[in-house]
Amino acid sequence: MANNSSLSHGLLRKIVNDQGITAHVLVIIFLCINLLLIVTFFKKECFHTSARYILFAVMLLSDSFMLIMSDVLLILSFFQYTMQVWLCAIISVVVLLYSKVTPITLTAMTLERYVAICMPLRHAELCSTHNTMHCILIIYGISSIYCIVIFFMFFASASYSFYKQNKVCSVEMFIMHSWQDHVRSAVNQMYSLVMCIIIIISYDKIMKVAKAASGESKKSTQKGLQTVVLHAFQLLLCLIRLWCPFIEAAVFRFDVSSYTNVMYFNYIMFSLAPRCLSSLIYGLxxxxxxxxxKSYVCFGLTKRNYV
Known part of the structure; x- marks a missing residue:
């Protein structure tokens, strides 16, 4: 992890000049798509009472924020812009929080599909707007555990003078000892294990209902099953991202010249890609x-009854 923070200015310049432009363009495109989806959600009141659309909006906002912050931090790193550690700590707390919001929200959306398909008579009760608001609070509460663990270890290890130093802002800066990295890895694995178990169990239950269903019910169940599979794939990309720092550190030790390509690939595939799949799953x-x-894309010219 320490090797990542010692990345030379020349390598960062290569990333921004040769590959960063493509990443910035993709970020702008994804942000525009997300913005259109968010506007669509807030414009139509019928979406405000559905648990899956509310959770979808939460994920879109989280993804958009992470796209902006990752791009800003990359630019700051390129220009070697320094700030006091305490300010970087505040920024990093928010970034770490939202890095967990998307995968946990995906898991919650999978559970919503499980309730809708396997417990249809209780869906309106369990997935009411009131309960969905509570669910969002739980999502943020669970996401904050990761931040608390990381910064509790940091605050226990860092001296008071360290907070006043000027450094290039990076989350890796708060991992000061190898044991802290091991704890972070253990927490990430715990998150991954729990979410994977929930996805697998939900898929298994929905699969059984799909086999027993018939006619229109079978078609609806199959569509729900496909949604769960797409959630699982998106979640897989998010979980792989948790391992990217370890992969990048290993590559950096053995082949510095390949490091930029590996980091760029990981950023596109496991940071940007999962945050644009939301629009494909629900937007299309x-x-x-x-x-x-479509009604907003066509500036209201397409008058369709979709409520």
């Missing part, structure tokens, strides 16, 4: 949302 596959989206 969901009929109600897709029709609403």
């Amino acid at each position: 596959r969901d009929e109600t949302f897709c029709l609403a989206l």
Whole structure:
């Protein structure tokens, strides 16, 4: 991890000059798509009472924030902009929090599909707007555990004078000892294990319902099953991202010249890609949302009844 923070200015310049431009363009495109989806959600009141659309909006906002922050931090690193450690700590707390919000929200959306398909009679009760608001608070509470662990270890190890030093802001800066890195890895693995278990169990239950269903019910169940599979794939990309720092550190030790390519690939595949799949899963596959989206893309010229 320490090797990452010692990346030379020349390598960072290569990233921004040769590959960073593509990343910036992709970030702008994804942000524009997310903004359109967010506007669509807030414009239509029918989405405000559905648990899956509310959770979808939460994930879109989280993804958009992470896209902006990752791009800003990359630019600051390129220009070697320094700030006091205490200010970087505040920024990093928010970044770490939202890095967990998306995968946990995906897990919650999978559970919502499980309730809708396997417990349809209780869906309105369990996934009411009131309960969904509580669910969002739980999502942020669980996401904050990771931040608390990381910064509790940091505050226990760092001296008071360290907070007043000027450094290039990086989350890796708060891992001061190898044991802290091991604890961080253990917490990440715990998150990954729990979310994977929930996804697998939900998929298994929905699969059983799909086999027993028939006619229109079977078609609806199959669509829900496909959504869970897409959630699982998106979650897999998010979980792989947790291992990217270890992969990048290993590559840096053995082949510095390949480090920039590996870091760029990881950033595109495991940071940007998972945060654009949301629009493909709901913005295009969901009929109600897709029709609403089309009406805004066509500036209201397409008058369709989608409520």
